[in-house]
Amino acid sequence: MAVFAHISDIHIGATDQSVPRTERVLRHLNELPGRLDAILVTGDIADHALPEEYEIARALLKSDVPVIVCPGNHDQNPEAFTAALGPVNQALRLPDLTIALADSSLPGRDDGYLGDEALAWLDGVLGERPDLPAFVGFHHPPIKLGVPYVDSIMLQAVERLEALLVRHANVAGVLTGHAHTSASGTLAGLPVIVAPGVLSTGLTPVETSGRVPVSYDLPPAYALHVFEGGRLVTHFRPVL
Template structure:
């Protein structure tokens, strides 16, 4: 059994509580028996060097950790302090490949040719080992117009790649600031809750900007037994 945590959208600098919320989540994750931690983007809010310096100090763990950029991130600044924009974790029985779906100056996502080529290479390394592909932008609609308008563009490019690699068992994403699940390319998609804030659905609010900072940060806790992915969404109550 592989057990790993999935967090997203810490947005350091995006609110007065952004640092405390991120620190609280990472402290909680350190108490769990995890095999890895993945972070699906929006590490900094304004893509400032000082925000990445703070984030680099927070995103430390005693287990393998992979991070990809989001639309609020600047890849050059990200790579100086966090690491490559495309990162992979290779565990016993599972590969997790996080790809850069950010587009400079744009809120929507897109997987460039070179990024898809990198993904293809990682997925080809261990064709007999199950793999998960992650990125910031969800490849499918989640029923939240505010988010759906800025999801991954041209998702059929990703779908073609996933279908070419039958060892891929799931897709991981962030960006939506809400725990959610959907299917894409015949695979489950797990979207992690936001750390800095929570995005509400149309059933919960009619606000044009449906984001609240009042709910606690959250994370996804994934269990993978070699065939089946089970995901639990958990809040972190800060002290």
């Protein structure tokens, strides 16, 4: 059995609460009773992609278990990201499970795309241990969530991802962020799980002025994935 936490959209530097909210979540995760194998952060680490924001994030994202991250659409500074947090594509090889987080960001844009480099990297990682299950993660959801604004900036050219998933029968699911709300669906017969936001929470699919209303007062939240016997179960929890 593997148990791993999944957070997203911490947006360091966006508001005065971005740091204390992230601190609260990491403290909670680090104090969880029982087993936790890893912590995943699926993008929008910094809000303005400033080097100092990534340095703050590096200090915050500390744990006794492995922490892996990938960029989001706000992470438009790969040099600063890499200097503080490591490569934009990161893989975690647990004894019985592989987790691969790829860069789906596009320069100057809010929608996402898995380019040739990211797909080739994923292809290589997934092929290393084909007999072990694997999860693929990135920032932008590859499915429509029923939220028009978010759906307008989702992952583009999803068929490229689908072709990759079909080639690798060991993939057990897809993990993303970006929407600031928990959601789930399927792609290529696999579960797609969207982590809730840390900085803010999307309130409703009904849009106002082309944006989804969000709350900065609701508590930050995370997804807790339990994977056993080829089956994924996800719990969504607020951090009060």
